[in-house]
Amino acid sequence: MIEFPKMMWISQYTVRFAFSEEISQESFLAVQQFNRFIRKVLHHKVVETVPGYFTVTVYLKGRQNFNEDELIEQWRLIQTERMNEYPSVGRELRVPVCYDEEFALDMERVMEFTDLSPEEIISLHISKTYVVHLVGFLPGFPYLGELDSRLHVPRLTKPRSLVNASSVGIGGYQTGIYPIDSPGGWNIIGKTPYPLFDVRKDEPTLFQVGDIVTFYEITKQEYYQFIQESV
Known part of the structure; x- marks a missing residue:
């Protein structure tokens, strides 16, 4: 199970989620999976998401309030019950x-x-x-x-x-x-x-x-x- 990443506010409209700072296949898969998760659960609040090596930066539509504990619970649910909704490989x-x-x-x-x-x-x-x-x-x-x-x-x-x-x-x-x-x-x-x-x-x-x-x-x-x- 992939742990929920560390959440950091960069500005009023930008939040960054960071996984372990290690360039690896595991980090890549975690970032890609979390990026899809955020785009799905916060789609109505997000302008753009930018995945990096071990971070996902989220640009919001103005000031937004969301509950980190609720996000963590949704992430855990996805991890345990619906992983197949988030494919992690491409062509x-x-x-x-x-x-x-x-x-x-x-x-x-x-x-x-x-x-x-x-x-x-x-x-x-x-x-x-x-x-x-x-x-x-x-x-x-x-x-x-x-x-x-x-x-x-x-x-x-x-x-x-x-x-x-x-x-x-x-x-x-x-x-x-x-x-x-x-x-x-x-x-x-x-x-x-x-x-x-x-x-x-x-x-x-x-x-x-x-x-x-x-x-x-x-x-x-x-x-x-x-x-x-x-x-």
Whole structure:
């Protein structure tokens, strides 16, 4: 059973609910479940809810009064009797990645930090199933967790002025993909031929919070074939 989070008033119209400050699958599921719960039980009082790594921030329609004890009781009821009303996972997506040295700009740095070979790094990266914890920083940038602990490498001390769109990087506990050309400090280990952001589409971003993501390796030839076929 997931405990009720700590409740903190940020302003007259904003309240934040905080779970344990730990980036993990358990924290992610708790946050997503609680966000759905709040949107359901306080829908008539809420302008917007914003889930984070371990918080849910609630923006209210003006000053609102609600009983924390009553919320706690409703949360406990949901936890024990109606959990199936709150699914916690999204779509399943398989994403191709080319780890060729042309795209793996920081492979040597990752090797130095981990004492692993390129083959071992690639194997560990594609062996995990990831969940999109957040989408942000850039339009459509997915924060994917949890990365295998053997691949936990600090971000670059001096970020690059330009990282190409669709570059796949790792940093700390997570892996992510740059949706557009931008500055960035993640360790780049590959590139996907998939476009992550297209304003012309009804849904301009590829990833949504809660999506389940797995990577699979492709060759450089297959990468360019993907690109050619998508033109």
